[in-house]
Amino acid sequence: MVGDKVTLPLTVTPAKSEGEKASPDKPREPREPIFHLEDVTVFYGDKAAVREVTFDIAAKEITALIGPSGCGKSTLIRCLNRMNDLIPSARVDGKVLYHDQDLYAPEVDAVEVRKRIGMVFQKPNPFPKSIYDNIAFGPRVLGMKGDMDEIVERALVHAAVWDEVKDRLKTNAFGMSGGQQQRLCIARALAVEPDVILMDEPCSALDPISTGKIEDLMMQLREEFSIVIVTHNMQQAARVSDRTAFFTVDAEDRVGRLVEYDDTETVFTNPSDSRTEAYVTGKVG
């Protein structure tokens, strides 16, 4: 964090105006890529977990990463905000460009990267602090300007949890339900004004009603943010995402590979690869 830090750009594309998904009679306009991955291979020690992944992730869309367990979805999503840096044995080869900038260039500050590209995990992980302090933590650390009460309220409103917690902001976040905790974690990511939100199976610990709330929230947030979600729930990918990347894991070498990447509707209704079809129709998995 010393020396010349690269300042990563904030948003570059106008917000999606109507928030509609593509349909056969109304094709989606091509979106500007926010990430460009080229030949990305991630190793843990000597062993590749996912190999030679090349694709673009569009801005202001929801991109779903799907595929059987162990195909490298979590590994890959962690490349997008350098979370793999925190795993000592992990090494990322290839190029990950974010707004055309090499995310792994030595001068790029990983802390700044994780502010712009926030992450929400499988299990809600609030800090053992009050609801208020959970949200205020990031803005305080970053020295963000503005009225903290307003910053906290805005983030909680944005994450559709304000009405449920506004009268108990000073109580411990552990007193919230699992679904509320997950929306709190989304609010915490939003409070530092990110550009992208990565979600690694954000609903897998939640009941169907809480899952529905998170999905509704994702649909609202994609008007302003680019979202990448790992999900093992194919219905969820079909419901919420604009584009889907299907990965599989080779039975011989146990390395994950990207098989197909397309509009979600195409991946689920007219995939071009027989392995995708077998997976989305539930024949294998």
Ligand code: ADP
């Ligand atoms: P998925 O999210 O698709 O289930 P993962 O990215 O979690 O897949 O895992 C892909 C492969 O990488 C698996 O073989 C897994 O065992 C391995 N792996 C994941 N995390 C680590 C780690 N921290 N250290 C070593 N191997 C790992």
